[in-house]
Amino acid sequence: MSNIGKQILDGSFLYLQPWFYNNKLSFRCELGIGEGKEYMDNAFHRAISIANILFANKTIDAAFYHLYFDNDGRTYDVNALILKFDKIVELDRYSLIESEAIDDDIAAVKRYISYNIDFDTLESILKSQIECQLNPPVNFVSFDNEFVFSVYDDRGCDIVFFNNDKFKEFYSRLEPYFLEYDREKMKETFESI
Numbered sequence: 001m002s003n004i005g006k007q008i009l010d011g012s013f014l015y016l017q018p019w020f021y022n023n024k025l026s027f028r029c030e031l032g033i034g035e036g037k038e039y040m041d042n043a044f045h046r047a048i049s050i051a052n053i054l055f056a057n058k059t060i061d062a063a064f065y066h067l068y069f070d071n072d073g074r075t076y077d078v079n080a081l082i083l084k085f086d087k088i089v090e091l092d093r094y095s096l097i098e099s100e101a102i103d104d105d106i107a108a109v110k111r112y113i114s115y116n117i118d119f120d121t122l123e124s125i126l127k128s129q130i131e132c133q134l135n136p137p138v139n140f141v142s143f144d145n146e147f148v149f150s151v152y153d154d155r156g157c158d159i160v161f162f163n164n165d166k167f168k169e170f171y172s173r174l175e176p177y178f179l180e181y182d183r184e185k186m187k188e189t190f191e192s193i
Contacts, residue, residue, distance in 0.1 A: 002143035019158040029177035060117040062141040
């Protein structure tokens with residue numbers, strides 16, 4: 001199993017938002033461009049175009065999302081999309097508190113992992129995440145290319161790599177989608193590795 005495949009099974013791997021700013025080898029891409037209906041249409045089409053670049057072989061090795069629970073075992077994510085999950089990993093609560101990702105009133109955060117997601121499911125989830133700002137966001141993983149693809153809403157998405165060579169390989173393919181505001185930071189990272 002790849003490095004990222006092992007990491008998502010590790011409760012100490014937190015994968016916190018904002019993903020782009022919390023991970024050195026990352027891209028931030030703009031989705032929504034234009035206004036009104038055109039803006040939402042562009043957001044979905046750009047997300048799918050990016051997914052086609054990332055998952056050219058149409059293989060999504062894994063997907064995961066996080067649910068937050070209170071002391072009574074109730075989840076805070078009432079709109080959670082439920083994928084058929086294969087594994088549940090409890091995240092390290094101490095590390096979450098230390099990183100200020102959660103308050104003391106959160107009793108647990110669990111990662112729900114599904115394997116072998118088909119591209120139609122990815123499209124359906126992305127549509128929901130963009131149109132409904134689905135919470136929690138579902139993150140898509142490639143083991144071979146060692147990245148996690150995460151759409152945060154209609155404004156944009158982050159792609160976090162766990163391998164320098166793969167980051168460099170995808171740089172020029174994804175550059176047309178880069179968010180202008182963070183373009184220089186991505187270029188600096190590319191040139192430094």
